[in-house]
Amino acid sequence: MDSLIRILKQNSSIPRTDLARQLGLSEDELASKITKLESDGTILGYHAVINREKWDTDAVTAVIEVRVTPEREGGFDRIANRIAGFEEVQSVYLMSGGHDLMVVVEGSNLREVASFVADKLSTIEAVLSCATHFRLKTYKENGMLHALEEAPERLSVTP
Amino acid sequence: MSSSRIAEHVRNIPRSGIRDFFEIVQSMKEVISLGIGEPDFVTPWHIREAAVYAMEKGKTGYTSNLGTPRLRRAIAKYVEQHFDVEYNPHDEIIVTVGVSEAIDLALRSLLNPGDEVLYNEPCYVSYSPSIQLAGGIPVAVATRAEDEFSLKVSDLGKAVTPKTRILMLNFPTNPTGAVMPLEELRKIAAFAIKHDLIVLTDEIYSELTYDDAPHHSIAALPGMKERTLFLHGFSKAFAMTGWRIGYACGPADIIEAMMKIHQYSIMCASNMVQEAAIEALERGQRSMERMKEEYRLRRNYIVSSLNEAGLRCHLPKGAFYVFPDIRITGLSSKEFSLKLLEEKKVAVVPGTAFGPSGEGYVRCCYATAMDQIKKACTHISDFVRK
Numbered sequence: 001m002d003s004l005i006r007i008l009k010q011n012s013s014i015p016r017t018d019l020a021r022q023l024g025l026s027e028d029e030l031a032s033k034i035t036k037l038e039s040d041g042t043i044l045g046y047h048a049v050i051n052r053e054k055w056d057t058d059a060v061t062a063v064i065e066v067r068v069t070p071e072r073e074g075g076f077d078r079i080a081n082r083i084a085g086f087e088e089v090q091s092v093y094l095m096s097g098g099h100d101l102m103v104v105v106e107g108s109n110l111r112e113v114a115s116f117v118a119d120k121l122s123t124i125e126a127v128l129s130c131a132t133h134f135r136l137k138t139y140k141e142n143g144m145l146h147a148l149e150e151a152p153e154r155l156s157v158t159p
Numbered sequence: 160m161s162s163s164r165i166a167e168h169v170r171n172i173p174r175s176g177i178r179d180f181f182e183i184v185q186s187m188k189e190v191i192s193l194g195i196g197e198p199d200f201v202t203p204w205h206i207r208e209a210a211v212y213a214m215e216k217g218k219t220g221y222t223s224n225l226g227t228p229r230l231r232r233a234i235a236k237y238v239e240q241h242f243d244v245e246y247n248p249h250d251e252i253i254v255t256v257g258v259s260e261a262i263d264l265a266l267r268s269l270l271n272p273g274d275e276v277l278y279n280e281p282c283y284v285s286y287s288p289s290i291q292l293a294g295g296i297p298v299a300v301a302t303r304a305e306d307e308f309s310l311k312v313s314d315l316g317k318a319v320t321p322k323t324r325i326l327m328l329n330f331p332t333n334p335t336g337a338v339m340p341l342e343e344l345r346k347i348a349a350f351a352i353k354h355d356l357i358v359l360t361d362e363i364y365s366e367l368t369y370d371d372a373p374h375h376s377i378a379a380l381p382g383m384k385e386r387t388l389f390l391h392g393f394s395k396a397f398a399m400t401g402w403r404i405g406y407a408c409g410p411a412d413i414i415e416a417m418m419k420i421h422q423y424s425i426m427c428a429s430n431m432v433q434e435a436a437i438e439a440l441e442r443g444q445r446s447m448e449r450m451k452e453e454y455r456l457r458r459n460y461i462v463s464s465l466n467e468a469g470l471r472c473h474l475p476k477g478a479f480y481v482f483p484d485i486r487i488t489g490l491s492s493k494e495f496s497l498k499l500l501e502e503k504k505v506a507v508v509p510g511t512a513f514g515p516s517g518e519g520y521v522r523c524c525y526a527t528a529m530d531q532i533k534k535a536c537t538h539i540s541d542f543v544r545k
Contacts, residue, residue: 157194
């Protein structure tokens with residue numbers, strides 16, 4: 001199961017026939033394993049890793065450090081889920097250290113992100129402060145390097 | 160130019176069969192090659208970074224002939240942890256320029272003219288010439304597909320003579336991917352003791368075993384350490400072929416003799432590469448496991464595809480080679496490889512490059528990107544069916 005998840009994590013669009021052959025499974029066995037992972041919520045979805053410098057260059061990504069007042073019941077969960085519900089929000093993490101939540105926001109331009117922070121995020125009652133950092137350039141994302149590495153030359157036959 | 164000015168013992172050594180083939184492949188464009196005996200991965204970044212750092216720190220001078228004490232200590236620890244044999248880093252370990260140099264040093268240190276050396280075949284292309292260059296007589300012991308190319312002690316018995324001095328082993332094997340089951344290895348150890356042979360064990364693929372086939376080194380068996388040279392390197396497991404670094408562990412008197420040749424011919428392995436080697440041993444396990452898992456998946460794919468195409472091969476338990484039987488096509492190994500190259504632009508290596516017992520087989524290396532393997536398998540299947 002570990003190999004299966006590892007491969008899908010790296011390349012979810014791999015043809016299922018190839019995948020079955022690599023894992024030494026029949027296609028039916030593979031399909032039922034994948035269905036199980038999807039239905040128990042281990043696999044939540046499949047998506048492409050996009051190089052933003054090549055597509056939608058105006059898009060803006062910001063990492064926002066948020067300090068919040070935890071609630072007597074439920075701690076940070078209700079606030080975090082409330083923030084996570086916004087469409088602009090890509091990721092929300094509860095953090096150790098100087099702030100409580102790290103929120104990754106994507107918008108189609110700077111104004112969109114700015115208005116999300118000013119109008120939505122910072123007006124939530126429990127939110128004490130926000131520190132917004134904008135992404136300048138991406139080098140690696142989800143385990144993928146963004147600069148295409150040139151393959152080093154190899155000899156074609158060696159002992 | 161007359162060839163007579165070349166020394167006779169060098170002139171008598173045939174050119175490598177792989178070299179001829181390489182030149183043909185080199186002259187063609189867009190060949191998919193399953194002929195490369197090295198990992199397709201670049202050395203993991205943390206290891207490369209360690210070499211960069213070593214250069215920044217000015218580690219550019221000679222080191223001790225035996226290798227830096229720190230690297231020898233790291234080797235001792237690694238070999239004890241992974242192979243269960245203890246060596247003293249002070250006088251039982253020498254760092255060499257690849258395991259190839261270690262093999263050469265060992266043979267030159269041990270062989271008197273006319274001494275015979277037994278080794279399992281098909282095998283790495285340089286064993287026979289290295290033995291000859293050291294004045295020995297190579298005696299190949301053929302292994303068979305029905306034994307999954309493991310070595311049978313009964314075959315050794317037929318080949319041994321009073322002049323036999325060394326037994327060379329390479330498991331997992333290039334080009335067959337064979338491994339030695341522990342019971343069989345025990346019989347071989349008893350054989351070596353009975354005939355008072357020194358064993359050279361080339362462990363270069365020993366990290367790369369699959370499907371819970373645990374690797375056992377003959378050096379770890381009772382009574383073997385004192386008559387075994389354990390030869391290993393970094394090329395295959397850590398994807399460090401171009402760094403040229405390896406080592407030998409064994410009895411102090413043999414290491415001392417090897418050091419004598421090494422100090423006059425090579426001096427020492429390069430300093431910054433030794434630093435990178437320490438990094439590989441101390442922190443390379445994770446990246447090695449990741450590469451190994453990738454090889455395992457590719458192996459499953461290629462073996463299943465080749466068998467489907469009608470080229471019989473067992474699922475090899477080690478290294479990154481598969482050695483399919485091509486006799487069904489009615490072609491010799493060389494004809495098969497040349498035709499496949501001409502018609503489908505797929506390069507495999509004729510089995511005969513690894514000794515006469517490789518006739519009827521070809522070597523396909525699966526340390527190649529999955530999409531290339533997939534294309535190659537489709538072409539091979541078309542070629543065989545035609």
